[in-house]
Amino acid sequence: MAEITKYTYRVEPQQVDFTLRASVPSMLDCILNTAGKDAHNKGFGVEVLQQRSLSWVLSRLAVELDRVPEQYEEFSIGTWINDFNRLSSTRNFLLESRGEVFGRAVSQWCMIDLGSRSVADMSSMADVYRAAMVEAASPCDKPLRLGATEPQHRTERPVVYSDIDFNRHVNTMRYVEMIFNALPLERIEHNDGVRIDLNFLAEGRWGQTLIMGHAAEGEVSHFEISSDDGRTLCRARVVWR
């Protein structure tokens, strides 16, 4: 049985926002890059999958941040897989700095066939995957399954080159940025803790237009991003403490 693997980071100037603390999107980016790095190091990274015309796709993510670290603050992200089946795998994250846990995350991934763009069976990776499993509970509630939202606000924009990643679809981080760009700046400035739940339902493609609906009630905001062909691509919920 494997152990939790820790990766260490420092908040670089390009990760901080106008508050001189790491932006919440940059922390999500760091969490997702840790997933990629750990998969790579353990023999089931995207480059191994790409050779077999497969790739990892994030299906759900929940992140809790009690605070965001400051510029040049050092922190670690511990990551481990504690569950998988043919269609989904669960990867966990624990964020620590100055001897304290300040964040937790749970992600659920599936594998897609790059030819058919449909979900692939993970059984072929079972052996290498099983060797990386850690018997430790997830550090927070699993990502919520989010329902449809009745939007109060609506914005749209085209999918552009910089949105498209190695998977040839709109990168997760672009949805996260769209969501944070729609939140009030005051809320981002006075962040005493936040939980974000994200569901990824379909792929956004170059040439499409993204339509984002947004509804807020008190400390809870709901988001739904669709493509102009009517498919829902991403749903999110942001809850401030």
Next chain:
Amino acid sequence: MAEITKYTYRVEPQQVDFTLRASVPSMLDCILNTAGKDAHNKGFGVEVLQQRSLSWVLSRLAVELDRVPEQYEEFSIGTWINDFNRLSSTRNFLLESRGEVFGRAVSQWCMIDLGSRSVADMSSMADVYRAAMVEAASPCDKPLRLGATEPQHRTERPVVYSDIDFNRHVNTMRYVEMIFNALPLERIEHNDGVRIDLNFLAEGRWGQTLIMGHAAEGEVSHFEISSDDGRTLCRARVVWR
């Protein structure tokens, strides 16, 4: 006299585009982050300046890339300062991989006073700065001074939270992304070498709308990004080989 300082990198999956090579914007980002890292390591990074209510601001940048490296390819960026006066400093970059130079860059920086948002005199940093100077010529032509463009195409978009960096203005990389999002995907896919010249003339701010004009003739594209108050923020020229 100091020596050229080399920083080593690997092309991570989050830096590659749909071609599975590093995107040109991700290489510019890496060049600029190298500048920040080297300034930090040598005692004149943004965090030192911020304590004195000053910050570095990029005024011009020229980048030549003979090719873009592949996913997981290791490369180095050597960087050195070879010129400075009261108002401007010149930092150079040499990009190498597999024993070959594949890129060169020259950047010109000024210092701004964060209170008045005006250009500050660099003389106060002269001693620490002089110690970092290297007597080596710039590896390519200095950034061009670009004139106004007669646009053939025009797009606009609001300045949003994720555009704003630690300097409280629109980050350089957002302009670079806007420019590359306006270029034909085929040109990005078949990249046999490119030179980019960028001039930064004024700061973009939250709440403004960015208006981008674009004109192309053969292998040369010109860009001009303005704010809705009529000020020109950034001009760029992209030349494909």
